[in-house]
Amino acid sequence: MDLKKAAALDEKDELAAFRSEFYLKKDTIYLDGNSLGLLSKRAEAALLTILDAWKEFGIDGWTQGENPWYYLSETLGAQSAFLIGAKPEEVVVTGSTTVNLHQLVSSFFHPKKNRTKILADELNFPSDIYALQSQLSLKGLDPDVHLVKAKSTNGHTLEEDEIIGCMTEEIALVVLPTVLYRSGQLLDIEKLTKAAHERGILIGFDGCHSVGAVPHEFHSWGVDFAYWCNYKYLNGGPGASAGLFVHEKHLGKLPGLSGWFGSNKESQFDMQHVFTPADSAGAYQIGTPHIFSSAPLAASLQIFKEASLLSIRKKSLNMTRIMMDLIDSELSGFAFSIVNPPEDNRRGGHVALLHPEAARICKALKQAGVVPDYRLPNIIRLAPVALYTSYEEIWRTIQILKDIMREKRYEQYDNKREVIA
Ligand SMILES: *Cc1c(COP(=O)(O)O)cnc(C)c1O
Numbered sequence: 258m259d260l261k262k263a264a265a266l267d268e269k270d271e272l273a274a275f276r277s278e279f280y281l282k283k284d285t286i287y288l289d290g291n292s293l294g295l296l297s298k299r300a301e302a303a304l305l306t307i308l309d310a311w312k313e314f315g316i317d318g319w320t321q322g323e324n325p326w327y328y329l330s331e332t333l334g335a336q337s338a339f340l341i342g343a344k345p346e347e348v349v350v351t352g353s354t355t356v357n358l359h360q361l362v363s364s365f366f367h368p369k370k371n372r373t374k375i376l377a378d379e380l381n382f383p384s385d386i387y388a389l390q391s392q393l394s395l396k397g398l399d400p401d402v403h404l405v406k407a408k409s410t411n412g413h414t415l416e417e418d419e420i421i422g423c424m425t426e427e428i429a430l431v432v433l434p435t436v437l438y439r440s441g442q443l444l445d446i447e448k449l450t451k452a453a454h455e456r457g458i459l460i461g462f463d464g465c466h467s468v469g470a471v472p473h474e475f476h477s478w479g480v481d482f483a484y485w486c487n488y489k490y491l492n493g494g495p496g497a498s499a500g501l502f503v504h505e506k507h508l509g510k511l512p513g514l515s516g517w518f519g520s521n522k523e524s525q526f527d528m529q530h531v532f533t534p535a536d537s538a539g540a541y542q543i544g545t546p547h548i549f550s551s552a553p554l555a556a557s558l559q560i561f562k563e564a565s566l567l568s569i570r571k572k573s574l575n576m577t578r579i580m581m582d583l584i585d586s587e588l589s590g591f592a593f594s595i596v597n598p599p600e601d602n603r604r605g606g607h608v609a610l611l612h613p614e615a616a617r618i619c620k621a622l623k624q625a626g627v628v629p630d631y632r633l634p635n636i637i638r639l640a641p642v643a644l645y646t647s648y649e650e651i652w653r654t655i656q657i658l659k660d661i662m663r664e665k666r667y668e669q670y671d672n673k674r675e676v677i678a
Contacts, residue, residue, distance in 0.1 A: 258579055258652060266579075266648040272564055272572055279492075279645040286627045286650045286657075290642035291466060291607050294492030297560060300553035304494075307552035324555060327522070330498070330546045331539050336558045340491075340566060341464065341483065342474035343502050346537035350487065350498045350551055351518075354465055355384045357484035357501045358432070360541050362392040363513025364503075365430055365459050365482060372429040373398055376458075378415055379406040382438050385463055389432060413440040413596040413609070420444075421452040430459050435473065435483075436466035436605030439632050441597040443471060443605045447478045454479060465489060468500060470573055470606035470643075472566045475502055482507070490606060490642065491561075493554040498547050503538045510534075516543035560644065569643040573606050576641035576651055580608050583655040591662040596636070607640035616678070617670035621661045627654050631678045 267273060278297045281287060287295060303324075310322035319327040335345035351357065366375060375389050390400035405428065407420040414437070424431065431453050436443050446462060453460035461482040467473065469490030475483055483502040487493035511534055512519055519540045521533045534540035561569070581595055597609040612618055612635060619631040630638040641651055661667055 258583060258648075260649065260652055263648040263652040266575075270572065270648070272568055272643055273647070275560060275564055275644045276647065278560065281645060284626050286646075286654055288639045288641060288646070288650075288654065289628045289630045290492075290645070291470075291489050291638065291640035292630050293488055293495060294469075294490055294557075294642070295645060296494065296553075297492060297557060299556035299560060300492060300494065303556035304549065304552045307548060324552070326546070326548045329548060329551055329555075330518070330542060331522075331537065333498070333551055333554055333558070334500070334538060336555065336562075337500055340468050340473070340558075340561065341500075341502055342472065342478075343476045344505060346508065346539075347476060347505055348500060348502050349538040349542060350500055350554060351542045351546060352499055352501070353496070354463070354484055354486045354499045355388055356543075357499050357541070358385055358388045358463070359392065360512060360514050360543065361461055361482045361484060361501070361503075362389065362430070362432070364510070364541070365461065365507075365513075366392060366396070368396055368398065368403075368429050371427055374403045374405050374427045374429060376405045376407065376420070376423050376428045376431045378409070378420065378433060380409050380413075380415060380437050380439065381406070381432075381434060382463065382465070385432065385434075411596075413437075413611075414442045414598060415444065417445050417448055417452075420449060424453055424456045424458055426456075428456070428458050430461070432461050432463070434463045434466065435468075436464075436471065438466050439636055439638070440609045441466070441605040441607045441638070443467065443598075443603050445602075446473065446475075446480065450478050450480050464500070466605055466607075469561065470569065472570055476504065479506075480504060487554050487557075491554065492557045492644075494550065496547075496550050497554055498551040501538060501541050503541060508538065508540070509536050510540075512541045514543055518542040518544055518546065564644060572643040573641070574601050574604065576643070576646060576648065577604060577606070577608050579648065580639060580641060580651050580655070583652065584608070584610065587655050587659050588662065591659075606642070607638045610637040610639065611635055612637060614667055614672055616674050617667040617672045618658075618661065619678070620670040621667040622654075622658065625657045625661060625666075627657055631674055633674060633678070
C-alpha cells in the first residue's frame with residue numbers, strides 16, 4: 258500500500274464521518290485507543306448535561322432530568338447489550354473491571370469437595386490474577402495450589418486445546434480474557450465455553466480488550482459471566498464505570514457481594530434489613546453508582562450503535578491487516594516480529610510488535626507524533642481504532658517508524674519503561 262491507496266481507502270470508508278466527532282490532536286497519530294479511548298464531542302456534551310442536572314435538580318436528579326441517575330446503570334447496561342450479544346437485563350454498567358471480577362468470583366466460585374481450583378492463564382492481566390489470588394485466599398485456599406494457569410508455548414499466545422486440557426475435575430471456575438492484552442490474540446470463546454460446560458465448570462471472560470472492537474454472542478454461547486472496562490475501545494473516559502454481564506440462567510440469585518444498589522429498585526428505599534436482589538444483572542451492583550464516570554458512555558454507545566459493530570470490526574480487521582502488511586514490506590531487516598495471530602478470527606484490535614528496543618522505540622515514536630503503547634518486556638502495541646483512525650495515518654505511522662529505525666533515533670532514549678507503560 259502507498260499513500261495514494263491509503264487516501265482512496267479513506268475516501269470510501271463508510272465510518273470516515275465519525276472521525277470528526279472525536280478530539281484528535283493536530284499532527285498526532287493516536288494508536289492507543291485500546292488503553293484509553295479518545296473523547297468524542299457527544300460524550301463531552303453528555304457529561305456536561307449530567308453536571309447541569311446536578312446544578313438544576315440537586316437530589317431530584319436521581320429521578321428527574323434527561324438521564325435519571327437512579328436508573329442510569331441499568332439503562333447503560335441495556336444500551337451496552339448489543340456489544341456483547343446479550344439481553345438487556347443481563348448487563349449492567351457499574352464499578353470497575355477489577356471490582357466486577359471480585360463480585361463475579363464471589364458469586365460464581367463455590368469450591369466443593371475436590372473441585373476447588375480456578376483456571377486462568379499465565380498471560381493473564383495482573384489485576385485479574387491478583388483478584389483471583391485474593392478470592393482463593395478468602396476461601397482459605399492457597400493460591401499457589403488452587404490457581405491453575407494454562408501455559409503458553411511461545412510466551413505470546415495460547416492454544417484453546419491446551420486450556421481445555423487444563424479443565425480437569427478439580428476446576429470449579431475458568432476465568433480467561435476474550436482478547437489477550439499484550440499479543441491481541443482473540444480466543445475462541447464459544448469453544449472454550451462449550452468445553453467448560455461439558456465438564457461441569459463455570460466460565461467467565463474479561464472483555465477489556467475486545468468489547469467495542471470485536472462483536473460477541475455471550476448469551477447464545479452460554480457464557481456464564483463477563484466483565485470489561487468502558488474506557489478503552491468504548492471511549493467512556495478515564496475510570497469510566499465498567500460493564501458486567503451475567504447470563505440469564507443465573508439471574509435471580511443472591512450475589513456474592515451484596516449492597517443496596519443491587520436491590521430490586523422498587524424495594525430499595527423500603528430500607529429493610531432483608532436484601533431483595535434485583536432480578537436482573539443490576540443485582541450485582543454494590544453501592545451508589547459513579548454518575549459522572551458513567552455519563553459519557555451513554556453518548557459513546559450511541560456512536561457505536563450508529564456505526565454498527567460489524568462495520569467497526571470489518572474496518573478494524575482491514576486496518577490491522579494493512580498495518581501488518583506494511584510492517585512486513587517496509588520494516589524488514591529491523592528485527593521486528595509480529596506476535597499477534599495473523600488470522601482474522603484470532604486477532605483482536607491491535608498489532609503487537611516485538612522488538613528488543615521496544616521501550617525506546619516507543620519513546621521515539623511519541624516524540625515523532627505517534628502515540629503507541631509499550632508493554633513489558635518488549636512489545637509495542639499499535640491500535641488503529643475504527644471510529645477515528647484513518648488509513649493514511651497507518652501508512653504514515655509505518656513511514657515514521659521506518660525513519661526512526663533507519664536513523665536509529667531511538668538510541669537517544671533509555672530502553673526503560675515510564676511509570677505508566
Ligand atoms: C485494562 C484492563 C483491566 C483494568 O482493570 P481496572 O479495574 O479497570 O483497572 C483489567 N483486565 C484487563 C485484561 C485489562 O486490559
